[in-house]
Amino acid sequence: MEAPTALKKLASNYNVHLYHNDRKFYRKYTNKVEIHLSRKDRTDWGLIHNLRVQAHDLGDRVRRERWTLNYYTNSLDTIEDIISQANEDGSRVFQILWFPPDVEKNIILRQNPVEWKWGVKVAHGTSKERLKEFVERNKQNVNLDRAAKHELYPEPSHYRVTRPYTWGYCLFRFKDEDLKNYFVFSFAESVMQETTYLQRSEVQNEQ
Secondary structure, eight states: OOOOHHHHHHHHHTTOEEEEOSSOBTTTBSEEEEEEOOGGGOSSSTHHHHHHHHHHHHTOEEEEETTEEEEEESOHHHHHHHHHHHHHHTOEEEEEEEOOTTSOTTEEEESSOOSSOEEEEEOTTOBHHHHHHHHHHTGGGEEEOHHHHHHHSOOTTOGGGGOSBOSSOEEEEESOHHHHHHHHHHTTTTEEEEEEEEEGGGOOOOO
16 A cells, blocks of 8 residues: 655655554544654653644644654644754654545554454443343354453453453454444444454555
């Protein structure tokens, strides 16, 4: 899958690494700009302050992780402006991660063929008895993530075994869309998010 031509040109002009991501950032942004901060920029003033204000004004998002500042945006003009600001301040944009702008926010892309194509995230506080009954009836057609397994099939000594409701979020994957829809209908009050997993080759990125 090729990055949009304008984005590739921008990354090339500034000698910035460009990589694809498997999903939209925060289910909203198509680009993440990773800035490695210079020593003088490691306070909450200067470049960090300026980019936080800019993100607030433009509806973008900023997240700091120690000496790295991640800026999330959908605008190529903003990316170029960030690179210029970072260079002028002695910091450096190390890489840009991108996701196809025409692909919906509930899509996650995989390199290999996908067996469990549909996913449903269930909120905490859901009846474990009801969930387990559903899973037991459809064992061959439901895949549980680690959290769901831990909630429904805990070690006998674990304290969560006494809780009637889930403690955390759980993800259930399905091969069949009809069964996924039935699960969503059955647990509608607890469904937080639906996701579709696609192989990259299934997605045509219009540039």
